[in-house]
Amino acid sequence: MSCSLTEQTCIPCSGEVPPASAAEIAELKPQIPAWEIISVDGVDQLQRIYDFSNFQTALEFTNKVGALAETAQHHPALLTEWGKVTVTWWTHALHGLHRNDFIMAAQTDDAAQGLTVSAPANPYG
Numbered sequence: 202m203s204c205s206l207t208e209q210t211c212i213p214c215s216g217e218v219p220p221a222s223a224a225e226i227a228e229l230k231p232q233i234p235a236w237e238i239i240s241v242d243g244v245d246q247l248q249r250i251y252d253f254s255n256f257q258t259a260l261e262f263t264n265k266v267g268a269l270a271e272t273a274q275h276h277p278a279l280l281t282e283w284g285k286v287t288v289t290w291w292t293h294a295l296h297g298l299h300r301n302d303f304i305m306a307a308q309t310d311d312a313a314q315g316l317t318v319s320a321p322a323n324p325y326g
């Protein structure tokens with residue numbers, strides 16, 4: 202498919218839908234290069250840490266991602282700290298990754314545009 206991830210929308214997903222195949226992951230992952238695939242208790246997840254210059258901007262970004270999630274009815278784990286937000290996407294119903302997670306990761310990257318700083322600025326270390 203040539204359509205970029207940010208132009209796609211999530212499809213409703215139940216436990217009957219198969220998780221993303223290795224071939225699908227190989228197609229989609231290069232479109233979100235800054236994301237890591239992690240495994241938590243055997244569940245594959247997409248994770249990225251974004252850096253911000255203060256808590257308020259981190260919270261503003263968190264709320265933008267929350268609004269995207271509500272629109273898509275697909276929800277991430279969000280950890281908001283001073284100067285950073287950790288975003289984790291996976292599909293609860295599948296206990297793993299679905300194309301939806303890659304779509305949401307791409308949308309999350311778009312939401313971060315203009316808000317992030319390139320290096321952590323945490324004065325507390």
Ligand SMILES: C[C@H](O)[C@H](O)[C@H]1CNC2=NC(N)=NC(=O)C2=N1
Nearest residue numbers: 274275276277291292293294295
């Ligand atoms: C009914 C409702 O759409 C489902 O419970 C949705 C809600 N948000 C969700 N978010 C994520 N990440 N995975 C899901 O399986 C999921 N299911």
